[in-house]
Amino acid sequence: MSSINNYSFKQLSSSSCKKSKNIILNSFDFHPTRGIREKEILSQTFIDASLGNTKITLISDETKSNHKKVGLIALSNGSFELNSKALPSIIIDYIFVNYLDRGDTNTQDIKISQLLLYYAIQQAIKISKVVGVRYLILRPDGGKENKKLVSFYKSMEFRYMTIKHEWMYLKLT
Amino acid sequence: MVYSYNEKNEKIELIKMPILSNKDAKNVEDAKVPVSFLKNVMKLKLNIVSNTQ
Numbered sequence: 001m002s003s004i005n006n007y008s009f010k011q012l013s014s015s016s017c018k019k020s021k022n023i024i025l026n027s028f029d030f031h032p033t034r035g036i037r038e039k040e041i042l043s044q045t046f047i048d049a050s051l052g053n054t055k056i057t058l059i060s061d062e063t064k065s066n067h068k069k070v071g072l073i074a075l076s077n078g079s080f081e082l083n084s085k086a087l088p089s090i091i092i093d094y095i096f097v098n099y100l101d102r103g104d105t106n107t108q109d110i111k112i113s114q115l116l117l118y119y120a121i122q123q124a125i126k127i128s129k130v131v132g133v134r135y136l137i138l139r140p141d142g143g144k145e146n147k148k149l150v151s152f153y154k155s156m157e158f159r160y161m162t163i164k165h166e167w168m169y170l171k172l173t
Numbered sequence: 174m175v176y177s178y179n180e181k182n183e184k185i186e187l188i189k190m191p192i193l194s195n196k197d198a199k200n201v202e203d204a205k206v207p208v209s210f211l212k213n214v215m216k217l218k219l220n221i222v223s224n225t226q
Contacts, residue, residue, distance in 0.1 A: 008221075
């Protein structure tokens with residue numbers, strides 16, 4: 001079983017996203033039924049990353065052969081409107097965990113998806129020290145019906161903005 | 174830039190950023206994240222390799 005020290009986070013430049021898109025996509029295993037959807041969104045995320053619209057960070061398990069890539073997170077910045085004001089935020093554009101590694105934990109009992117969120121929170125807080133951002137926001141895929149996913153985000157202190165909105169937020173300051 | 178499938182489940186589409194009304198504002202503005210949670214997250218030593226070409 002890996003420790004969290006065995007996972008490395010590698011930030012990809014826009015040119016590596018362009019060059020390595022297919023290699024990386026083909027290295028992943030996708031969900032048997034939702035795989036087409038996952039791959040299509042991931043592919044679009046790489047296109048955005050190659051244009052510099054989002055930043056992808058890969059997570060690899062260094063104990064596995066070839067430092068196997070087990071997931072990624074894509075982050076960008078944007079703002080949402082609250083009380084007629086645009087509030088600067090870091091957006092979690094996409095979180096992906098390799099299908100065969102979903103649910104895997106390590107010696108600290110932390111899932112890969114949790115590690116990716118911890119990475120996002122750390123980066124967002126660091127950015128908030130030098131740039132005005134107040135929230136880390138995301139939109140759970142599948143919406144509120146996806147209770148398992150929503151419950152996971154709630155356990156990570158994300159909350160729904162309102163009953164009618166599908167977006168969740170974590171306040172950074 | 175967040176994507177999801179459209180209502181007919183035919184193709185992916187870009188999701189617009191949320192617009193919250195004055196009525197909704199208070200909850201979001203007044204939200205508090207437990208300080209201990211953020212402190213514990215910041216204490217985790219993640220092995221980050223920066224800006225790979």
